[in-house]
Amino acid sequence: MAVCGCRLLEVADTVQQAMIPLALLYPAGGVEATEQFGPYSLEVALNAAPVGGPHPLVVVSHGNAGTPWAYRELAKHLVQSGYIVALPAHTGNTRHNNNRANTAANLANRPRHITLVIDAAYDQLKDHLIADRVAVIGHSIGGYTALAVAGGKPWTGPYERKTNPPQPVPVTPDDRVRALVLLAPATAWFRPEALRTVRLPILMITGDRDVNTPVEHAFNVLDGVADRAQVVHKVFDGAAHFSFMSKFPPEMTKPEFHPSQDPPGFDRGAIQAELFADIDMFLQRAVGTPPHNETR
Template sequence: MAACGCRLLEVVDTVQKAMIPLALLYPAHGVETTEQFGPYSLAVAIDAAPVGGTFPLVVVSHGNAGTPWAYRELARHLVQHGYIVALPAHTGNTRHNNNRANTAANLANRPRHITLVIDAAYQQLKDHLKPDCVAVIGHSIGGYTALAVAGGKPWTGPYERKANPPQPVLVTPDYRVRALVLLAPATAWFRPGALRAVRVPVLMITGDQDVNTPVAHALNVLDGVADRAQVVHKVFAGAAHFSFMSKFPAEMTKPEFHPSQDPPGFDRADIQAGLFDDISAFLLRTVGTVAALPDNETV
């Protein structure tokens, strides 16, 4: 099996006047070591040589005040199944700096970040990526981000507009995006008809104990896209809003840190294998991958 290569870089957003931290994970030759990314650890081969072949790109969009490393185990799983994975941190809406939360600027920035990250990935690994073959995985407001970059037309909501009237959010669709995976998506920014231009296959996964984005958010997608038959909706019994993230390190797992908590009797580790298989099977159907990865050779 190929190693999980890792390149760390920063992407310039000239509109936001900010840098977007980005990790690219990819099938590689090399020796993996356990690396720390803040409080999170993952076995990767830093700056290792990519294996031969071309692979689809999967971009992961994290939730509000989040981090892409909360989806590290999913990312590694996808690399091992023949995908290159981009893990951007949405500057201004992360655990380190959340000063753009609940603003119209954040709603515009996030989809643009995805396009900039796709551009950067193709620049970095152009000989190893299938042309114009991208999927986006989005959790919570990351689900909003995925829908917006795939053609959704958002409007500001009550948090963003405050005393101002609703206004459209200007987003440029990226037609390289061919499939979406929505994990407990937040969709309140899409009015009726706003998702009609979303015409790509969608896998939507929700939990029946989610009080942050309850079933109305999922119905916005099912009722809003151009073709409901393009959406596969799976509900995990007992799962809440944060249950699709990797388990947090022990020092972060505490009752006051809600993302680390699951409903009584539910353990997110128990669903990870099934969740990952559902996602990789959907991606295989929609954006494809290589039949098999070569065995790893250190270089």
């Protein structure tokens, strides 16, 4: 099984005038050690030499006030399956700095961050990446981000319009993105017809106990995209909005911290293997089978 290499860098966003923290995880040589990323730990080989390829690129877009490390186990699984994974922190909408939440600027910044991160990944690891073969995995507002960078045409929603009339959000699609995985996606920023320009294969995974983004958000995707047949929709029984994230460290797992909690009787750890397999199988079909023989 592949060693998981890790590079930490920052990507400049000249429009936002901010830096985007980015972790690149990739098949590598070397030896893994347990590393801390804030309160989260993961066994990786820091700054190890990349190996094999070319590999498809997967970018993970986290949720509101979130962190990419909440998807660390999925990211490492994908590296071990032969992908290179980019984990950006959406500056202004993270657990450390959430000052752009509920603003039109945040809706414009997030998709642009994805394009900048794709550029950075190709700059860092271009000899190990397949050209223009990118998938985006988005959770919650990360699902919005994925749909926007794939060609969706968003408008500001109720939170962003408190002091301004509705307005279109300026987003430039990135045609390097070839597939989307939407985990409990938030889609309220897309009006009817706004997703007709999204013409990519999509895997959408939701939970039937989700009160944050209930089933109407999924219907926006199913009814909105150009070809509903390109969307595979799977519902996990008993899952809520945060149930697709990695388990939080024990010191963060408490009732008042809602992302760490699941509905009674549901164990997010128990579904991880099935969740990972669903995503892996979809990505193999959508962006190509990675060269396993070169990474194992």
